[in-house]
Amino acid sequence: MARAQLQSFIRSADDNSSRITPSACRHVWNDAQKADSALQDRFYDSTVEKYALQEVEALSLQQMLEFGRAALFDSTKVLASARHVQKELPKRLARRLMDLQFLPYIVVTNPYIKRVYNAYHHAFNTLRQMPEVQTREDNEQLTSVLQRLVDEHAPMLDALAAGFKECKLKPIVGPKLQLDGFLDGMLRSRISRRIMAEQHICLAARRPGFIGIICADLSLPDAVHFAAQRTKQICTETFGAAPDVIISSSGAQAVKMPYIPTHLDYMLFELFKNSMRAVVDSCGSRRHLPAIHVTICPAPNSVTLRISDQGGGIPEDSLEQVFHYGYTTVDDGELSSQGQDEGAVWAQMAERAASPGGPWRMGGLGFGLPLSRLYARYFGGDLRLVSMPGYGVDAYLSIQYLEGRWEESRVEPQADPISNGGDAVALP
Numbered sequence: 160m161a162r163a164q165l166q167s168f169i170r171s172a173d174d175n176s177s178r179i180t181p182s183a184c185r186h187v188w189n190d191a192q193k194a195d196s197a198l199q200d201r202f203y204d205s206t207v208e209k210y211a212l213q214e215v216e217a218l219s220l221q222q223m224l225e226f227g228r229a230a231l232f233d234s235t236k237v238l239a240s241a242r243h244v245q246k247e248l249p250k251r252l253a254r255r256l257m258d259l260q261f262l263p264y265i266v267v268t269n270p271y272i273k274r275v276y277n278a279y280h281h282a283f284n285t286l287r288q289m290p291e292v293q294t295r296e297d298n299e300q301l302t303s304v305l306q307r308l309v310d311e312h313a314p315m316l317d318a319l320a321a322g323f324k325e326c327k328l329k330p331i332v333g334p335k336l337q338l339d340g341f342l343d344g345m346l347r348s349r350i351s352r353r354i355m356a357e358q359h360i361c362l363a364a365r366r367p368g369f370i371g372i373i374c375a376d377l378s379l380p381d382a383v384h385f386a387a388q389r390t391k392q393i394c395t396e397t398f399g400a401a402p403d404v405i406i407s408s409s410g411a412q413a414v415k416m417p418y419i420p421t422h423l424d425y426m427l428f429e430l431f432k433n434s435m436r437a438v439v440d441s442c443g444s445r446r447h448l449p450a451i452h453v454t455i456c457p458a459p460n461s462v463t464l465r466i467s468d469q470g471g472g473i474p475e476d477s478l479e480q481v482f483h484y485g486y487t488t489v490d491d492g493e494l495s496s497q498g499q500d501e502g503a504v505w506a507q508m509a510e511r512a513a514s515p516g517g518p519w520r521m522g523g524l525g526f527g528l529p530l531s532r533l534y535a536r537y538f539g540g541d542l543r544l545v546s547m548p549g550y551g552v553d554a555y556l557s558i559q560y561l562e563g564r565w566e567e568s569r570v571e572p573q574a575d576p577i578s579n580g581g582d583a584v585a586l587p
């Protein structure tokens with residue numbers, strides 16, 4: 160796949176997710192705000208339960224590929240895909256809305272988490288109330304609604320992270336909150352819903368070399384190079400310097416595989432941000448920054464990428480913590496709902512999501528590693544770190560070839576007050 164093509168694809172996806180304008184998001188948040196007094200009603204809305212109880216269909220790659228290929232010459236397949244997405248998304252949203260309902264009061268009433276709940280509820284209602292897609296025009300309408308929801312929900316990740324960070328700081332309850340299981344469920348669901356929505360949106364785009372959002376022949380060296388350059392630029396803008404990235408492949412063949420470029424880019428971007436920040440931090444005012452080395456090693460069913468930095472490593476007693484959501488050694492001190500009304504909290508989130516600069520762009524929410532691992536594991540891969548304290552970190556990212564037999568493993572589990580509630584607050 161041509162590098163320019165890959166870059167423009169990732170850029171367009173990135174434009175949707177991280178450089179979203181405040182006005183694009185304002186709609187859902189303002190809606191949510193207007194209806195804030197109705198939050199209580201929404202909690203007692205039995206429609207959510209009704210949908211949450213319905214059977215959810217597993218996402219399968221074979222189905223995505225079949226629909227994607229057939230849609231190229233058979234437009235009825237696009238309509239069938241639309242109806243499938245329309246049927247599945249509200250059920251998945253309903254299950255996660257129930258998860259949020261089971262959270263402790265102190266979490267649910269946090270302004271950021273409230274926003275997330277309201278935005279999910281808004282998406283749930285919007286999708287379930289749309290008439291079933293029958294015609295091309297109906298599909299165009301659904302596609303634009305899906306695109307709008309994908310755009311509007313971009314700041315949701317930051318909102319979840321900021322909300323839980325605040326809750327963890329609460330005395331008494333805060334230290335007892337164990338949210339990893341809950342967040343894994345929420346974010347795995349977010350990955351699957353975005354795949355479904357974006358796959359459908361992309362069916363219309365008919366990009367050469369792609370089936371929906373899946374790139375049939377993704378060049379890993381190109382993807383690594385692109386993510387490295389992007390991170391280098393942000394690192395330089397933030398800290399005034401950035402280490403070089405040297406890429407090598409074991410084996411002579413060009414490493415190409417079918418994968419979703421935006422997923423790979425997310426993981427690489429997070430790993431590069433961590434490595435570059437560590438290198439810049441540990442080198443202080445030294446002029447020479449040791450380069451980051453990336454080795455791409457293909458195996459029959461997977462590819463492993465090793466990202467090695469000399470940023471001083473992670474102390475042994477912290478290594479176990481780095482995969483917990485919210486764990487960070489970066490003080491980003493920017494986000495706070497303290498003393499702010501709901502509108503101000505949202506304005507802050509939207510501005511942050513739309514802002515081209517700011518120290519938070521290099522980290523600080525503590526979601527980079529756990530979420531990257533979730534992305535990797537979603538398609539059967541993994542992410543591991545090996546730290547040499549005092550020297551540096553090797554991150555091993557393994558990704559599986561996406562093949563037709565892949566099927567979602569933990570299919571949108573039913574909300575469960577025992578495991579979720581129990582997980583949310585560990586009882587003494």
Ligand SMILES: Nc1ncnc2c1ncn2[C@@H]1O[C@H](COP(=O)(O)OP(=O)(O)O)[C@@H](O)[C@H]1O
Nearest residue numbers: 433434437481487488522523524525527528552
């Ligand atoms: N390559 C690395 N070198 C040193 N420390 C690292 C590295 N990668 C991750 N860490 C540590 O793990 C923490 C969590 O990383 P992450 O989940 O990406 O969150 P964030 O970058 O927002 O802090 C970082 O704050 C840092 O302390």
Ligand SMILES: [Mg+2]
Nearest residue numbers: 432433522527
């Ligand atoms: Mg990070």
